[in-house]
Amino acid sequence: PGPASASGLVTGSGRDCVLLQEDFLAHRGRPHVYLQRIQLNNPTERVAALQTVGPTAGPAPKAFTSTLEKVGDHQFLLYSGRSPPFPTGLVHLLVVAAKKLVNRLQVAPKTQLDETVLWVVHVSGPLNPQVLKSKAGKELKVLQDLARKEMLELLEMPAAELLQDHQRLWAQLFSPGVEMKKITDAHTPSGLTVNLTLYYMLSCSPAPLLSPDLSHRERDQMESTLNYEDHCFSGHATMHAGNLWPGRLSSIQQILQLWDLWRLTLQKRGCKGLVRAGAPGILQGMVLSFGGLQFTENHLQFQADPDVLHNSYALHGIRYKNDHINLAVLADPEGKPYLHVSVESRGQLVKIYACEAGCLDEPVELTSAPQGHTFSVMVTQPITPLLYISTDLTHLQDLRHTLHLKAILAHDEHMAQQDPGLPFLFWFSVASLITLFHLFLFKLIYNEYCGPGAKPLFRSKEDPSV
Secondary structure (H helix, E strand, C coil), X not given: CCCCEEECCCCCCCCCCCEEEEEEEECCCCCCEEEEEEEEEECCCCCEEEEEECCCCCCCCCCEEEEEEEECCEEEEEEEEECCCCCCCCECEEEEEEECCCCEEEECCCEEEEEEEEEEEEECCCECHHHXXXXXXXXXXXXXXXXXXXXXXXXCCCHHHHHHHHHHHHHHHCCCEEEEEECCCCCCCCHHHHHHHHHHHHHHCCCXXXXXXXXXXXXXXXXXXXXXCCCCCCCCCCCCCCCCCCCCCCCHHHHHHHHHHHHHHHHHCCCHHHHHCCHHHHHHHHHHHHHCEEECCCCEEECCCHXXXXXXXXXXXXXXXXXXXXXXXXXXXXXCEEEEEEEECCCCCCCEEEEEHHHCCCCEEECCCCCCEEEECEEEECCCCCEEEECCHHHHHHHCCCCCCCEEEEHHHHHHXXXXXXXXXXXXXXXXXXXXXXXXXXHHHHHHHCCCCCCCCCCCCCCCCC
C-alpha cells in the first residue's frame, strides 16, 4: 500500500490546464495518522477524468494481504503484512488502514474537487523471524484492532477538522522559538537556518503531550516535567555551533543524524527531563541553549558571552514557574546592547524578579506589562551571568554577597579593555622604522662632515681661498 496517485487527466481545451495539487502530511497530534489531500481544479468547459492508483480494492502487494472492512456506512481497506528483513535479520509487522478511494474521479467543468485520503499505520516492535510464526497471528490481530478502532474514529470526523487540528497543534508547539533580528557577522546562523533546524528537530520528535488519548494524570506528569527547572542548559551557548545549526541539510539521513546529535547534546547538558518530554521539551532545550540560558536550583541565569552581543535576537516562550518569559538582546541607537525581558502569565500569578550582572541594584519585579523591562549589560570580573531571574527575592538580594567580584564594568568599558587598539607588533615596527631612519640620517651627516675626505666644518683665516 502507498499514497494514492493520479494520472490520465482529460481536458477539453488546450488553453486551460487542469490543476492537481497533492499534500501528504503526518498528523502532529496522532502519531499513527497520515493524511493525503488531493485538490483538482477544472477551469475547462469539459469534464476532467482522474484515474487513481491505490488505495483501492485491487490486488495487494505481494508481502501484504488486504480486506475490505465495512462498518455501518463506512468502508476502508485493511492491509496486513511484514517488512523486509533488516540487516540485523529482524522484521516488523505492519497493519495499514486506508480510506477506500474510487478508481476514477470526475471533475465537472468550472469546479474544484477536494478529496482527503486517510491512513492509519501501526507497526510492531522488531521480531525475530524464528519466533514470527508463533507470534505473528496474535501480534497482527492486536495491530488490526488498533487500526480499525482509530480509522472508525477518524471517519466520523470531517477531514477539514483533522487538518485544522493538525495546524493548531503545530502553532501551539511552535509558540516558543528564536527570532533573529539583526545579524552583523558571518558566524551567526540566519533566521531561516534557525527555524528550519527547529522544524526538522520537532518533526523527528514524538509529541505525546499533544495526543488526544493522553489521560489527565499522564498529561500532568508531562507538564510537571516541562516545568521542572533541572539544570538545563549547562555550558556555553550553541548559537555559533555550526554543526548544530547547519546552513543546509540535503537528505533525510542528515536530518536524522542532526536529531541524534541534538538529543545527545541536550542530554549531556542537563536536559534529560526535557528530552523525555518529547518535542515540546526538545524545543525548550534548543531555545535555552541558543542564548546560553541555564536553570539552577533557585534561579534562571543568562550567561551569554558578553563579547558576542553585537547580534540582536529574541528568545520566546521560555517556561518558568508556569509562566512564559521572553528575553531579547537588542541594541540602542548608539549600538550598545541591552536586555529586554517580558513575562506572559499562564496561570496563578507568581511574582518574578530579575537583576543584572552582580545584582548590586535592587531586583526588579517583572510584570506582564506590554512594554516589558530593560536591563543594562554589565560585565563582571571574573565573568558571571548577565542576568538573573527568580521567584525568590531574598535569594537575589543575597546573591550579591556570594559572587565575590573584583569589578563591574559597563559593556563598552569591557569591550575597550578587550580591544586595546593596534597590536604591539605594529607599534614596534613603526618605532623600529623611525629609529632606522634617524640612524641612516645620522650616518649621512657624519660621512659628510667627519668621514674621509670630508670638508671642514669651519674654514681658518690662513686659508688662501678666503
